[in-house]
Amino acid sequence: MPERLGPPRRTPLFQRLAIIGFGLIGSSIARAAKRLSLAGSVVAVDCEEAVLQRARALGVADEATADLVVAVRGADLVILCVPVGAYAAVTQAMAGALAPGAIVSDVGSVKGAVIAQVQPYLPQGVHFVPAHPVAGTEHSGPDAGFATLFHNRWCILTPPDGADGQAVDKLREFWAAMGSNVEIMSAQHHDLVLAITSHVPHLIAYNIVGTAADLEEVTQSEVIKFSAGGFRDFTRIAASDPTMWRDVFLNNKEAVLEMLGRFNEDLASLQRAIRWGDGEALFNLFTRTRAIRRGIISLGQETPEPDFGRRREE
Ligand code: NAP
Numbered sequence: 001m002p003e004r005l006g007p008p009r010r011t012p013l014f015q016r017l018a019i020i021g022f023g024l025i026g027s028s029i030a031r032a033a034k035r036l037s038l039a040g041s042v043v044a045v046d047c048e049e050a051v052l053q054r055a056r057a058l059g060v061a062d063e064a065t066a067d068l069v070v071a072v073r074g075a076d077l078v079i080l081c082v083p084v085g086a087y088a089a090v091t092q093a094m095a096g097a098l099a100p101g102a103i104v105s106d107v108g109s110v111k112g113a114v115i116a117q118v119q120p121y122l123p124q125g126v127h128f129v130p131a132h133p134v135a136g137t138e139h140s141g142p143d144a145g146f147a148t149l150f151h152n153r154w155c156i157l158t159p160p161d162g163a164d165g166q167a168v169d170k171l172r173e174f175w176a177a178m179g180s181n182v183e184i185m186s187a188q189h190h191d192l193v194l195a196i197t198s199h200v201p202h203l204i205a206y207n208i209v210g211t212a213a214d215l216e217e218v219t220q221s222e223v224i225k226f227s228a229g230g231f232r233d234f235t236r237i238a239a240s241d242p243t244m245w246r247d248v249f250l251n252n253k254e255a256v257l258e259m260l261g262r263f264n265e266d267l268a269s270l271q272r273a274i275r276w277g278d279g280e281a282l283f284n285l286f287t288r289t290r291a292i293r294r295g296i297i298s299l300g301q302e303t304p305e306p307d308f309g310r311r312r313e314e
C-alpha cells in the first residue's frame with residue numbers, strides 16, 4: 001500500500017491552525033498540514049515546555065506556546081489533541097479568545113463524552129465538529145508523529161445536531177487532504193463501534209499482559225523469552241499511553257461495559273468448548289476469525305507482513 005501524500009495546496013484551507021496538545025496525533029497533523037500547505041500558519045500548544053522545545057526544533061510548527069489564549073486568537077481551526085480528560089479545562093480556558101466563525105474540532109477516541117465536555121463552553125458563532133482519526137501507534141510525544149499517519153485510515157466526524165454544514169464540509173476536506181477516508185456518524189454509534197474495535201481490544205491486551213506479569217508459576221524471563229507465541233503482539237497494544245487509555249475507559253463506560261458483557265459470554269462458551277472437547281466449535285470460530293483478518297488485509301487496512309508492515313514515510 002503506497003503511503004504518499006499529495007502535492008501541497010496552492011491556497012491553504014485555513015489561515016491559522018492551532019493544535020492543542022503536541023504529541024503523536026497533534027504533531028502528525030502539524031507535519032501533514034505543513035507538508036500539504038493546509039494552513040497559512042500552524043501553532044503548537046502544549047503544557048510541557050520540553051514538548052514546545054521539540055516542536056520548535058523539529059520545525060513542524062510556525063509558533064509554539066503554552067498560552068492557549070494567544071494560540072487560538074485569530075485561529076480559524078482549533079484541534080484538541082490532548083487526552084480526553086483534559087478537554088473541559090482546555091475548552092473553558094480558550095473559549096473567550098475563540099474567533100467568531102472558527103471551527104473547533106478534536107481527535108479524541110470517544111465522542112459522546114467529548115461533546116458533553118466541550119459544547120457547553122463554546123461561544124455562539126463557533127462551529128464544533130468533533131472528529132476521530134482511527135489511526136495511531138503505541139508511541140507518544142512529538143517525536144513519535146509522522147506526516148502519513150492518517151493516510152488510508154478512516155477519520156470519523158460526529159457533528160452534533162444542528163452543526164454548520166459548511167464547517168463539516170471544510171473539516172472533511174482537511175482530513176481527506178491528509179489522505180483519510182472520512183465517514184460521518186452519530187457520536188453514540190461511534191462510541192459503540194469503537195468500543196468493540198478498539199477499546200475492548202486494548203483492555204484485553206492490558207489484562208493479558210498484566211496477568212502474565214503476575215503469574216507465579218512462570219518466570220518473567222520465560223514470559224519475555226517465549227513471547228513470540230502470541231503474547232508479544234499483545235504487548236505492543238498494552239504499551240499504549242496510560243493517560244490516554246485511562247481517559248478512554250472512563251469516558252466510554254457504557255459502551256465498553258456493554259461490549260465486555262458480550263465478550264465475557266462468548267469467552268464462557270469457548271471455555272465450555274475446551275472443557276467438553278468440542279473441537280468443531282473451536283475450529284468453526286477460528287475459521288470465521290481468520291476470514292475477518294483476510295478481509296481487513298484486502299481492504300488495505302493492514303498488510304500481511306509479520307511485522308505488521310508499520311513502515312513510515314517521514
Ligand atoms: P500524546 O502523544 O501523549 O500527546 C498529548 C500531549 O498533550 C502531551 O504532550 C501532553 O502533555 C499534552 N497535554 C496534556 N494535557 C494538556 C493540557 N491540559 N494542555 C496542553 N497540553 C496538554 O497523546 P496522543 O496519542 O497524541 O493522543 C492525543 C489524543 O488523540 C487523545 O485524546 C486520544 O484519545 C486521541 N487519539 C489517540 C490515538 C493514538 O493511537 N495514540 C489515536 C486516535 C486518537 P503531557 O505529556 O505532559 O501530559
